[in-house]
Amino acid sequence: MAELEYLSEHLNALLASLSDAEKRKFAMTIARKIRASQSQRITRQQNPDGSNYVPRKNLRGRKGKIKQKMFMKLKTARFMKIEKITNGVSIGFDQRVSKLARIHQDGLVDNLKYNGRTFKVRYAKRILLGFTDAEIEMIENEVLQHFDHL
Template sequence: MSELQALEKWAGGLLAQLSPAARRSAMRDVARELRRSQQARIAAQRNPDESAFAPRKARAAKGKKLREKKGRIKRAAMFAKLRTARFLDIESDAMGLAVGFAGRVSRVARVHQYGLKDRVAPHGVEYKYPARALLGFTDTDRDLIRDMLLRHVMKHNT
């Protein structure tokens, strides 16, 4: 039994005790917190297993200096726009929830999630990107889901 199926089986029993409106509310709250957790983890450049993302490949300077000071490469964190709420969507209803990327950025996210080949620029060279798991459950996320669902069940059963 996969990890998600076990979680679904456990949570399904708890959520069955709630009314559809209460289930919808619980799912919405859990989805929001999961998105926050995923955003923070992506900002920290960490995979779900807490290992660091594979570093970017060094590129040759083309008219611009990558190194302004000795030993320093000026670069911003990867996926800064991708992790915003605009692109990292949540969907929830009484039956479940989903956290994922929306629109055109979903292709970029999929390439990095699974380590696929893609063009670096339009009509540019192809490059096999290293896998950087943008979405996934950490142990903290599992605890968060459990605690939030228990809180909702306790609140609505009293």
């Protein structure tokens, strides 16, 4: 574990040597790659730990499987936004869909309206945004490659 801590400290020192403009540009490059990776993981219907999402329940009582995968529109760049913040970048969902994303991310209860009636429904926890081990490794490799070219 000490080797990983040393690597993290070393990468932070290298990043500190960049100008503010270089940091912003580099952060946006990494953020775009992470967003693409998150989108691919959502397409595979997997949590960051590699486990599959809990399947949807068929609430309307129809027979057969639900064929459409969850979050197919939500994973697009239109809704999954990269925002520049003072210390780097943030990846999150558009304000219109952030409530839906948070309900699934945390496994919360929401009101569902159907046929004029309101039901309270507890959604299963499906982690939409979160780092996988491969993404952490990708970030470290990107940092090392960036400084290798300087």
